[in-house]
Amino acid sequence: MKLSTKGRYAVTAMMDLAIHDKSGPVTLADISVCQGISLSYLEQLFAKLRKSGLVEGVRGPGGGYRLARPADQITVAAIISAVDEAVDVTRCHGHEDCQDGERCLTHQLWDELSDRLYAFLDGITLDQFTSRPDVREVADRQDNQHHRPAESGYSRTAA
Helix, strand or coil: CCCCHHHHHHHHHHHHHHHHHHHCCECHHHHHHHHCCCHHHHHHHHHHHHHCCCEEEECCCCCEEEECCCHHHCEHHHHHHHCCCCCCCCCCCCCCCCECCECCCCHHHHHHHHHHHHHHHHCCEHHHHHCCHHHHHHHHHHHHHCCCCEECCEECCCC
16 A cells, blocks of 8 residues: 555644644644645645545634544544545455456455555544654654744644
8 A cells, every 4th residue: 555645744734733733723834834745735635624524724813724523533544535545455446357357366355454454544543643752752843843832732833
């Protein structure tokens, strides 16, 4: 399975949002700078994340994005699916036409691996992952490097 930059960036951006969610809405510009993701690409991803009900926009001064649901109710698999990524390691994308239009000898193996990968990612919530000490350490370092003011252990720049 190869996860494209779309899925990887969406998960990274949602992690950043979850880490800073208690401080209020987070701007895409903040995420762009701290995570090294182009602002225009983030806008495309967040349109899909918003459509899937994972984030909501907040207008006005201090606006930006926030999680539409609690972080313990958003899984990594939901984020990847929201941006049109599939967790599929079959060569045929599940169509069972892998070898000259027919199902290949190892199709079932790759199909079961896809199911297990999806189940693994569906079992990890943003809350679980952002509470890991190694993730907190990286977030704090990024905030310091990008001058995000600290607020209760995590921070965000005002919009």
